[in-house]
Amino acid sequence: MSNRASALPRKRNSDSLRAFLMLLPSLAAIAIFVYGFIGWTGYVSMSNWNSLVTDLSFAGLDNFRFLFRDFRFQSDLRNTVMFTVLFIIACLAIGLLLALLVNQRIRAEGLFRNIFIFPMAVSFVVTGVIWQWLLNPTSGVNLLLKNLGIEQVPKWYVSTQIVPSIKLGQIEFGLPVALIAVAVAAVWQMSGYTMAMILAGLRAIDEEIYEAARVDGASESRIFAVITLPLIRPVLLSAIIILGHISLKIFDLIYAMTGPGAMFVTDMPGVYMFETTFRGNHYGYGSAIAVLLLLFVSLLIVPYLISSRRGN
Missing domain, CATH: 1.20.5 (Single alpha-helices involved in coiled-coils or other helix-helix interfaces)
Known part of the structure; x- marks a missing residue:
């Protein structure tokens, strides 16, 4: 033994x-x-390597100071904030609406689920190319509007207008109109995925809870506010984290659809990093942008991970 x-x-x-x-x-x-590569990027971000000639001499925070004084990077921060807010709110609203409709056990439910989720199977590059054609000022949707007799068609992603225009440092703070077109394309792709997440949360709720509330005389709106929303709150939070992570590091959709845009109205830090590093050969500045992107994403994800761990 x-x-x-x-x-x-x-x-x-x-x-x-x-x-x-x-x-x-x-x-x-x-x-x-x-x-290892994160550490190397952090090391290069504090060096003087901003040309084809390797120069790893210590520069401290000079590259970061340059970025926060740079008009383009300030525009990128504004665009990131505005795009993230638009993207998350629209995806959650449309995803929740679609999930509630599909959850009614409608006929051909599987077909509708597949239709709504299908855009998720398309890459952001393909999405960018498609919506670039659809929202082109001389073709696509605008051509249809002109055929209907509407002469004042939107400029979509070529507009440089910012509303409301509030002077803040070197930039105009507000919502670039051109960014709305990009947000429409991104929402088209990700709202179905959001719907699938919320629908899974709705299906996990016990029907007996709803039956008990109806027996007590609760209205459907009251049931939604008091029962449904609190019970799917973890799913909504997860969706916000995922969508926020996507919006902060978005690159391919912007690059394929609009590029930086006139006056950088559709530029994003990911696009700036790519062009600075691989086209301008400013490796120190590009690495600094990459480090800041990592910090922005960490500020969003790390608190969520800590909260989830405590909850378990």
């Missing part, structure tokens, strides 16, 4: 060692290609 008992810890240790050795290649790859 004692031999069998002593053999159990040895077997557990052997299994743990075998599992660690199986995971070791993946852990090494993550350490090098994720955290």
Whole structure:
């Protein structure tokens, strides 16, 4: 009996060692290609390497000071805030509405679910190209409007107008009209995904809770406000985190659809980083933008992860 008992810890240790050795290649790859490269990017961001000639001499925070004084980067921060707000609110509103409709056990529910989720299967590059044609001032939707006799057609993503225009430092703070067109394309792609998340949350609610509320005389609007919304709040929070993460680091949709735009009205930090690093060869500035992007995403995700861990 004692031999069998002593053999159990040895077997557990052997299994743990075998599992660690199986995971070791993946852990090494993550350490090098994720955290190692993050560390290297942080090191370059504090260097004077802003030309084809490598210069890793220490520059401190000079690259970051330059960015926050730069008109383009200030415009990028404004655009990121405005796009994120538009994108998240629109996706949540449309996703919630679609989820509530599909949750009514309608006929051909599976077909509608697939139709709404289908845009998610398309890459942001393809989405950008499609919506660039649809919202082109001389074709697409505007051509249809002109055929209907409407002469004053929108400029969509080529507009440089900002509303309301509030002078803040070097830039005009407000919502760039051109950014609305980009937000429409992004919402078209991601609202179906948001619907799927919310629908899963709705289907997890026990029907007996609704039946008990109806027996007590609660109206449907009251049931939605007091029962449905509180119970799907974790799903809504998860959707906000995912959508916020996408909006903060968006690159491919902007690059394919509009580029930086006139006066940088549709520019984003990801686009600026790409052009600064790989076209301008300003590796210090590009790395600084990458570090700031990582910090912005971390400020959104880390509190959520901490809250989720405490909740478990």
